[in-house]
Amino acid sequence: MAKRQPPTDDFVEKIIDIDVSSEMEGSFLEYAYSVIYSRALPDARDGLKPVQRRILYMMSEMGLRPDRGHVKSARVVGEVMGKLHPHGDTAIYDAMVRMAQDFSLRLPLIDGHGNFGSLDDGPAAPRYTEARLAAAALTLTDDLDEDVVDFVPNYDNQLTQPEVLPAAFPNLLVNGASGIAVGMATNMAPHNLGEVIAAARHLIAHPDASLADIMGYVPGPDLPNGGRIVGLDGIRDAYATGRGSFKTRAKVEIEQLSARRTGLVVTELPYLVGPEKVIEKIKDAVTAKKLQGISDVIDLTDRNHGLRLVIEIKNGFNPNAVIAALYRYSPMEDSFGINNVTLVDGQPQTLGLLDLLRVYVAHRLQVVRRRTSYRLGKKKDRLHLVEGLLIAIVDIDEVIAVIRSSDEVSAARERLMAIYDLSEIQANYILELRLRQLTKYSLIELEKEQEELLREIAELEAILASEQRLRDLVSGELGDVADKYATPRRTVLLESEAVAPGGSKALAAGDGGSAGSKGKAAPLALEIADDPCWVILSASGQIARTANQEPLNDTGPRNKHDVFRSVLRTSARSEIAAVTSAGRMLRLQVLDMPALPPTTAMPNMAGGVPAKEFLTLTKGETLVGFTPLNEIIALGTEQGVIKRVSPEYPLNRDDWDVIALKAKxxxxxxxxxxxxxxxVFVTEQAQLLHFPGSSVRPQGRTAGGMAGIKLLAGDRVLSFTVVKTDDGGAPDPAAVVVTIAGSSDALPGTVPGSAKVTAFTEYPAKGRATGGVRAHRFLRGEDCLLLAWAGHGPAKAASETGVARSLPTEHGRRDGSGIVLTQAIDAIGPSQTSSV
Structure with a gap:
């Protein structure tokens, strides 16, 4: 077992005592600086974070221009990570994806091919997607080879990369930015390219411009997916101080989805809010009973038509109140906090709109100044060579002799420099000439090139010598970018935060509100109240209900064209009946009928729906009019039958017969x-009969009625109406009878015929089942009445399509002839509802 040797002089263990708090503080500051400067915050000059700048630069170096093919995103990520950005591939690809998303950037910088994600889903893996530079990105990277910016070493000092891109447009304001650093964060909203460039050009021309001047060009952000921005005070704060907030709202329109169903159609959502998130939150709010009046949410979004969310509203609920609740309880209203933290000279600063533009304009002026200096140097270098060539070509034989007589190249160079007073650069260039360049045409071409170079050098020197010319050049280049890439504003800016009551489509969609209004409207009632209203059937076949019982007449803006065929006073939550030509009565809920907003003009009953879409009618059956379910009604038939029906209708049925009609x-x-x-009956042969309702006893719904008017052979009833009387039983003094005479042999609409308007009091009352009195004397060529109507005047006439027609203003005799018309009339009815 070996023994441990004591340390020698060559290896001495050293343990250094350090203060942990100092080490932690120093390490944290280094890390914080790295995150702030190298990762999280954009540069105020080109609006890019380091990773974004490296991606665009590397793609430019790879030649991935818009006119080239796409390449795998993984290849781009690998090149960027291996050469410039020593961080994870995920961070690089995420930054690349964001620059390709048209819902994230107002002006995308990368042209992506494949699944680059959506507001609700992430992108495909980089091995499945392809990319190349978008055309707009070229304006950020152009002129990099002309010494317009400084280049710095990459992470291993083997390559260089631009410290900042030239940026031919204010990318930071146009596309915005977001990032979280250490102890600070940035969040900047996108803007409209045309507006920002217009503001930059104004600042170039007027360096002392105020914030108010700039906001005349940039009134607020312009978000990629449109939407509405409500309340501009926060935007003004952000433009002044660099910090502020604003609310974004979805674009919502109230539409009649079907004859009985109203819905909200969402076509634009707040910035970075996806439809799936909205649907999920709406369903959660409905389940929690925070949202009421919503029956279903359908996502009809597709690639061809874009976003379309349909929110179906239950009958009886105020659509505007539902919209207000959706803004409160769903992401259809969202807040955006502006925090303009950006790097200026390597230091994080919070800048307002004016300062951001000043930093960009100063950068662009410096870029163009350096580019001009670079081009001037290149032109002067070329001019120097051309001048040397001109000297050599003039005496080319002697130049050749000098070269041939020299033993070495260096000797030839020295002799040429000495004999012709050339510089070393000129002498070397002459020695490298090819013989084919030494033709007589070369002299002419070189002289032309010399003149062109002198002109270009003078222009470049003039730009560098004049600050105004430099500014004009920068402004002109910005204008060219705007002409090429600017698009119309997508986001609507609104001062008011209120959703106005009353059902106005424009206000409900966020298109209204006065510019100076800052107050909030009173809360809207969620359910529609049982307010009085009118139910209307027009001559063109449209049905609708009004929002209130305000009179409708042709003197105001609401009823300029279409004629009322049937008008009934009722209330919003009532039940009424619709009577058809087949003698059927159908039960209707007034709430199911489409409502006409109070401010909606009514040419052809705009806002209503065709009766055939609302009611189930058999072939040949038409809607005659609306009647109440709790009053006695009178029916008149084509064969002259009259019936007053007792209001004893079945409670458990939606339709039933109210008269037993004879054949045909x-x-x-x-x-x-x-x-x-x-x-009142009026027949085709111009006979008019009227008698009081007391002459007809009420009958049950299955009865066939009784004789109303005695018809001549071949005659038929053309019109049956009821003229109201006052408390004393006298007929309405404003009642009139309108008759239109014509020829039965003429094609409809070819011969206008003649019209007559007569006071109803001119016609004497006769007994039921009599023939009545003559109501119109026919002119030559006339043999029948085409139209007739009796009711509260003044009367109104229209064509089949609802276009207004003129009637005689003077009353004629009851048995007189009419005034010849210039245009055909297809419908007659009352001009107002107030006295119906």
Whole structure:
């Protein structure tokens, strides 16, 4: 067993006592500096972290330009890790992926091929994806070979890398940044390239510009996925101090998903919020009963149409109140905290918008100045060689003789320098010339090149001599980048945080709010109240309900075109009935009907839905009108039958017959009718009969009615309406009768015919089952009435598509002829609901 030898003079053990706290402090500071400077924080000049800068530089060195093919991402990661970035491949690939994601960066710098992830899923492994530089990235790396920035050694001092990229656009503001260092972090929002460049150019032209001037060009962030930013005070704070916050909201629109179902359609989400996260949080909130009124959430997102989340709303709930609840309890509203911590001259600083732009502009001015100096030196070097060649070509025979008579190259060089007063560089260049360059054309070409070089040198020297020309050059280059890569703003900026009540689509979608409003609106009622409203059937076949019982008339902006065919006063949570031409009555919930927002204009009942999509009708069956379920109603048929129906309807059925029709007969009109109300028939042969409701006893729903008007041979009922009376039983003094006469042989719409408007009081009442009185005298070529209507005036006329038509303004005699029309009329009805 060997014995341990005592230490010799050549090897002496030394144990050094150190203070642990000092060692820990020093090691921590070194680590913190490394993280801050070399990993986590971007440089204010090019807006890149070291790993991002190394990726772009290495891809540029590998020749991965936009006009070349993609290469495996793993190859890029390997090159970057082996030559420039001595850290894990995961960190390199993560940084590479983020620069390729169009939902992370406003202007992606890498063109990725394959699965580079989504807001809800991570990317595929680097061996499965491919990449190359995006076109915009070339503007960051261009001119690196012209001494525009300093190069520093890599981690093992074998290679060099740029300390910063030239950056032909303000990448830090355009694409933003995020990172967590030791004791500090950065979080910067993306902006619009065109706006940022416009601000930079203004600052170049006006170095003393204020923050307010710059914010005239950059009003706020422009997020890659759009959305809405509400409340701009936090943005102003961030632009002034470098710290602030703002709220982002999804873009939501209220849509009629079907005839009976309203929904919220989400097409844009807050920054970096994915649809799967939103759906999960909504379902959790519904389960916890924090969210009410939501029946389902469907994700219809695809590559062709982009994001589309459909949130179905239960009937009876206010969509705007549901939107407000979604903003509160789901990621459809999110906060973004701005913390503009960035490296300036290697030191972390918190900068506002104006300071960030100043740092960038100073960097870009320095880059262009160095590039200009480099190009000037190259041009002068070339001019020096050209001048030497011109001297040699003028006396080329003597030059050749000198060279041939020299024993060595060095001797020839010395003799040329001495004889022709050339520099060593010029002499060496002459000695290296090929004989084919010594033609007579060479002299002409060299003289032209000399002139061009002198002109270019003068321009470069003028740029370096003039600060203004340098600034103009930088500004012009920025403008070229904006022209090539700028896109329209995607994010809407809103001062107000309120969601306005009333159902306005624009406000519900986040497009409203006054610029100066800072107050919050009162909370919206979640469920729709049982407020009074109107239920409307238009002549073009649209049905809808109003949001309140405010009168609708053609003097306001809401009803400029379409004609009311049937209007019923009711309330939002009531049940009503729809009467069809086949004598059927269908039970309807008013809440199921689409609501017209108070501010919605109503050409063709915009906001309503076609009746055939809302009701199940048989072939040839049409909707005649709406009636209440608790009042006596009157029905009139084409064959002149009248019936008042007692409100004794089955409670457990949704549809039933209310009249037993004869063969080939159909219901023409239906409306509530009291004892004193006037029941009015108008026939095709221009006969009008009206009599009080008391003349018709109420019958059960299975009865066939009784004779209403006595028809002539070949005649038929064209119109049946109910004219209301006052408390004394007198007919409505504002009631009118409108008749449109024409030819039965003419094609529809080819001959407009003639129209007459007459006061209803001009027509005497007759007994039920009589023939009535003449309502219109036909002109030559006319043999029938095309349209007729009696009701509260003034009347309104429209075409089949709902376009307004003119009626005579003066009342004619009851048996007089009409005024010839210039345009065909297809529908007549009341112009307002207030007195219906």
């Amino acid at each position: 007969d159909k219901v023409i009109g239906a409306a509530p009718a009291g004892e004193d109300d006037e029941l």
